[in-house]
Amino acid sequence: MAMFSVEDLSVHYGYVTALKNVSLTAERGQIVSIIGSNGAGKTSLLRTISGLVKPVHGRITFMDKALPHQAHKIVGLGIVHVPEGRGTFSGLTIQDNLLVGGYRFRGGQLHQDLVEQYELFPLLKHRKTQFAGTLSGGEQQMLAISRGLMSKPKILLLDEPSLGLAPLVVNQVYDVIRRIRDSDITIILVEQNARKALSICDKAYVLENGEIRATGTGGELLSSDLVKKAYLGQ
Numbered sequence: 624m625a626m627f628s629v630e631d632l633s634v635h636y637g638y639v640t641a642l643k644n645v646s647l648t649a650e651r652g653q654i655v656s657i658i659g660s661n662g663a664g665k666t667s668l669l670r671t672i673s674g675l676v677k678p679v680h681g682r683i684t685f686m687d688k689a690l691p692h693q694a695h696k697i698v699g700l701g702i703v704h705v706p707e708g709r710g711t712f713s714g715l716t717i718q719d720n721l722l723v724g725g726y727r728f729r730g731g732q733l734h735q736d737l738v739e740q741y742e743l744f745p746l747l748k749h750r751k752t753q754f755a756g757t758l759s760g761g762e763q764q765m766l767a768i769s770r771g772l773m774s775k776p777k778i779l780l781l782d783e784p785s786l787g788l789a790p791l792v793v794n795q796v797y798d799v800i801r802r803i804r805d806s807d808i809t810i811i812l813v814e815q816n817a818r819k820a821l822s823i824c825d826k827a828y829v830l831e832n833g834e835i836r837a838t839g840t841g842g843e844l845l846s847s848d849l850v851k852k853a854y855l856g857q
């Protein structure tokens with residue numbers, strides 16, 4: 624059985640169907656990308672996994688157990704969501720943003736976790752007393768990811784980490800995503816930037832109008848006609 628699986632998941636908002644019978648799996652240390660255009664249902668999928676949206680049916684399983692329906696319990700199990708738009712607290716310092724992420728931990732452990740984050744993100748260390756609202760878009764994305772890591776995830780859900788960033792900065796964010804994967808954390812990566820998301824992943828799914836249209840390795844999808852036409856402009 625897969626470490627993490629979504630089976631036959633459907634989500635409605637009133638009469639709008641956001642997800643229809645979606646199934647996917649992820650294993651430990653994998654990057655699994657979900658690509659799709661605006662409104663395809665990518666954010667709804669992550670919000671449902673995080674317990675923020677209730678599905679009409681379907682089953683989400685993590686390490687052989689059905690996920691509970693409360694968001695804080697899901698975080699407690701190690702499934703951590705870095706939302707689109709980053710969700711950092713602009714009026715708090717960088718360090719305080721990180722401490723919010725580590726709210727479940729105390730004392731020496733919390734201090735050690737901060738030290739680790741500052742090793743992974745030296746730019747955050749140099750600016751730890753600065754307000755998050757003064758950071759550039761790329762820096763805020765790094766802070767959002769770092770704050771997620773403070774919750775000690777086993778699975779990190781990343782919603783459009785490249786959105787609005789210059790290509791060079793996107794590359795920096797993707798380097799960080801690779802390093803996180805190398806530390807054995809599973810990453811579910813939602814992106815409109817299909818080329819980037821397919822180039823980094825072990826496996827990917829194409830989501831269209833709330834349904835999975837295609838799946839394969841990143842390489843397979845990069846060379847598929849569907850993806851080339853609809854997502855790579857070829």
Ligand SMILES: Nc1ncnc2c1ncn2[C@@H]1O[C@H](COP(=O)(O)OP(=O)(O)OP(=O)(O)O)[C@@H](O)[C@H]1O
Pocket residue numbers: 636639640641659660661662663664665666667668815
């Ligand atoms: N709270 C809501 N109430 C009603 N409809 C919603 C709500 N949230 C999303 N939708 C609709 O559900 C569908 C899927 O939206 P979702 O945000 O999950 O897509 P997405 O792929 O993440 O798009 P984007 O990249 O623009 O965020 C869309 O048709 C959207 O308009």
